[in-house]
Amino acid sequence: MNLGNLVASIRKEEVTESVLKDTFRQLGILVPRGVTLKELPPIMDLEFPVVLKVSDEKILHKTEIGGVVTGIRNKDELKSAFYSMKAKFPASEFLVEEMIEGGLEMITGIIRDKDFGLSIMIGTGGIYTELFGDVTFRLLPIDSADASEMIDEVSVGRFTGNGFRGVKADRKAIVEFLLKISEFGIAAGDFLEQLDLNPVKINYQQIYVLDAKLIKTKLLET
C-alpha cells in the first residue's frame, strides 16, 4: 500500500496506538510484535518478556496513570497485570507487545508550529528528554543532510560511529527512519497536529517505535 492511501485510511478513523503502529509497519518502520485485545486469550503468539499497555486514544500520558506494565516474564505475571489494569480501565482496549530490550532511547515527534507549520523533533533520552532538553527541530520536509545534522545536535550523535560504552547507533538507519517519519508527516499534513514517538529504541541498525500517539487538528473534528 502506498503512503497516500495509508494516510487516507487513517484520516477518518480514531488513530489509536495500534492503528498508528500498523501504519508504520506498512511503511517499513519497525514496531514490536503485539496483539490488541479486550480480554486475555488462552494462547498468544508472543515471546516473553512482554509489555502490557492501555490502548485508548483519550489517554495521552498512560505511564503517569499506571497504564503501562513492562518486564512481564510469564503467563501468570501477565494474567495478574492484565486484570488489575482492566479494573482500572474497564472500557479500554489493551495492547500486549514483545519487549525490546537494551539500546538507546530517543524521542521523535512532529508538531504544527503557528509560524512555521509542521516541524519534526528528535531528542535523546525518552522519558528524560524533557528534563535534559536535549532536543532539536527542523521544518518538514527534511532531507538526509538535515537529518544527519539533527543527529549531531543531540547526544544521539555520540552513539554513532564507534558508539559509547558498548551502545551503538547506526547513522544511516536513523537518517532513513527520520526521512520516513518526515514523509509520513507531509502525507498527513492536513490533519496532523502533533505526533509523539516516545520512546524510539535504537539497537544499532534496528530502530523500533515502542509507543506512538497522534493528535489531529481541531479543524477536522468539526
Next chain:
Amino acid sequence: MFEKFFNPEAVAVVGASNNPVKIGYAIMRNLISSGYAGKIYPVNRNPGDILGIHSYQSLTDINRSVDLAVITVPAASVFDEVKECVSLKVPYVIIIPGGFSETGESGREVEKSIKNLIKGSHTRLIGPNTVGVYFPHTKLNTALTPPERVSFPVAGDIAFISQSGALGLLTMDSISEYGIGISAFVNIGNKIDVDENEFLEYFNQDARTKAIAIYLESMDNGRRFYELLRAINRVKPTVVLKSGRTEASAKAASLHTGALASNDRIVDGMLRQAGAARAYDEVELLDYSRVLAYSKPFAGERIAVVTTAGGVGVITSDYVSSRSHGIGLHMATLSEDTKAEIRKQIVSFGSAENPVDLTADGDIPSYEKVLGVLQKDRGVDAIIAYALPQTPKMNMEVVEVISRLSAADKPILVGVIGSKLGKELLVEFERARIPAFPSIERVVKSLKVLHERGIYLKSRGLL
C-alpha cells in the same frame, strides 16, 4: 521591484518643518546634510521655504512625480496623506510615525484602513513606526536622529534589515567607528505592507550586497521566510538575530513533543536548516555578516594561530579546542617542513609549534613568510592571525601582508587587541575587506560561523 525605492530621483517629505523639535525637521536636515543628490520636495501646509528649499502645500502641488514620499506627520493624519500618495501613484511611501498597532487595538484598526487604501494600487508602504532607510550609495537618509548624535556607515557589502529602528541606528553608529560599511539599511517597523521577505529577495539580487544581516522581533510569514532564506543561503550568506528567545510559545501542550517545542527551538532548527548563521546580539550580527561577506567558508577543522604575544596564542588555542567554553575545533598539527621553515623566521625562544609565536621580535617580513608557509601546509584549514600593536616591529604594513596572503586558499581571520594603533589597524583591515575583530573571543566565534557555513555547504554538495 524596489529599484526606485533604493535609487529615487525625487523624494517628498510630507510634514517637513523648520521647527527643530519636529520629526519633519530632523529628516529634512539628515536628507540635506548626508548629501542626497536627488530632488527634495518639502511638503507643509504653510507656504514658504524649509531649510532653504521651496516648500509645497501638498503633494499634488509639487506637480511632478516623486519616487518616494516620506510621511512625518502624526499618526492621526497619516491616512489622508497616504490617500493622496495613492491617487498620485507615488510608488513608495515610508510612514515614519509610531502610534499604530504597537499601541493597541485602535492603532491596529488605523493600520488596517491604511492598508486597504493601497489595495490594487501602485503604491507600496514601508512602516509605520520606522526610522526609514539609509542608503550610502545614494546618500538617502531618512533617519530622524540628528547627525551630531549618531554617525552613519560608509558604503560597504552588508545589507541590514531591522525591525527595530533604534537598534539599527545604534548598531550603524557603533560599526562606523571601525569603518565598517553597509550596502543598505532598511527599518521595516510595523511592516503593514513590505516585510522582511520582500527585502530579502531584493538584496539577494543586489550586486552590492555580499551578506544580509537581519534583526527580527516577529516572523509573520515564517514559512516564506524560511524558504527564501534557504534558497538565498546557497549563494549569499545571511545572519539572523531574533529576539524574544524566552517567550513561551502559544500552544495547547499535550504530547511530549508539544511540551518540548518552544518557539525558540523551532526558530533555531529553522535557521540551521536554512543555512543561516544565528546571532544573539547586535555585535555578533555584524561580526558574522562581515566574516561571511569577506571570507571563503571552510569545512575542515584544523586551525593555525599566529601571534606575537604568547598569552594571546594560548587563550586562542583554548577557545578553538574547548567544547565547554570554545568552539570545539582542533589546533592544527604542523608538518615538520612547516616547522623547519618557521624556525628560520623566529628567534630561538619563539614557538614553531601551533600557536606559532613570533614574539616581540617578529617583524613584517617574517610574519609574511610564516603566513605563507601556513597557507601551504596541507594540515591547516584556516588561520587566525593576530595584529598586535604592542611591539615596535608591528606596523600598518601587516594589513597589506595579510591582505596579499588572504588571496590564497585558506581564510585568514584577524584578531586585534588595543585601542590606539589597534583601532587604526581594524579600520585598515576593514578597508581591505579582511575580517578583523577587536577581541580573542570575537575572532574565534566568527571563525566558527565561517566553519559552520562551510560544513552546511559541503554536506549539500555546494562547496
